[in-house]
Amino acid sequence: MRDRFQKFMTGRYGADELSKLLSGVAVGCLVIAMFAGALPPLWIFYWVGLGLIIYSWYRMFSRNTAKRYGENQKFLNWRYRMAVRRDASKKRFAQRGEYRFYKCPGCKQRVRVPRGRGRICITCPKCRREFIRKS
Numbered sequence: 001m002r003d004r005f006q007k008f009m010t011g012r013y014g015a016d017e018l019s020k021l022l023s024g025v026a027v028g029c030l031v032i033a034m035f036a037g038a039l040p041p042l043w044i045f046y047w048v049g050l051g052l053i054i055y056s057w058y059r060m061f062s063r064n065t066a067k068r069y070g071e072n073q074k075f076l077n078w079r080y081r082m083a084v085r086r087d088a089s090k091k092r093f094a095q096r097g098e099y100r101f102y103k104c105p106g107c108k109q110r111v112r113v114p115r116g117r118g119r120i121c122i123t124c125p126k127c128r129r130e131f132i133r134k135s
């Protein structure tokens with residue numbers, strides 16, 4: 001039985017981080033659907049959960065490993081960017097007493113300035129554009 005499964009999986013993609021997330025969300029949806037019971041608008045969770053399970057199985061048994069690998073890489077990059085963004089916003093929150101944060105109108109770079117200096121001219125460290133803000 002195990003042998004046959006291994007043979008079946010040869011050349012197929014298998015599980016990755018993306019499929020773990022998909023199955024996790026799917027289980028969450030199905031649990032919500034279970035508790036939703038008689039509330040018709042929440043049946044959507046059942047179909048979404050079912051769809052996600054089918055999609056994650058499709059990915060696991062897929063033979064197009066290059067494409068699946070690419071999808072997973074995209075997902076990992078996205079997750080990494082989210083983590084970086086979350087850390088940065090935590091840091092800004094911790095410094096909000098002493099600093100103000102502005103986005104450069106030219107390049108969207110976030111700029112940190114000390115509070116309590118009145119109206120100041122800020123020079124963007126990235127594109128050197130100058131703009132005036134209250135500090």
Ligand SMILES: [Zn+2]
Binds near residue numbers: 107109129
């Ligand atoms: Zn700039």
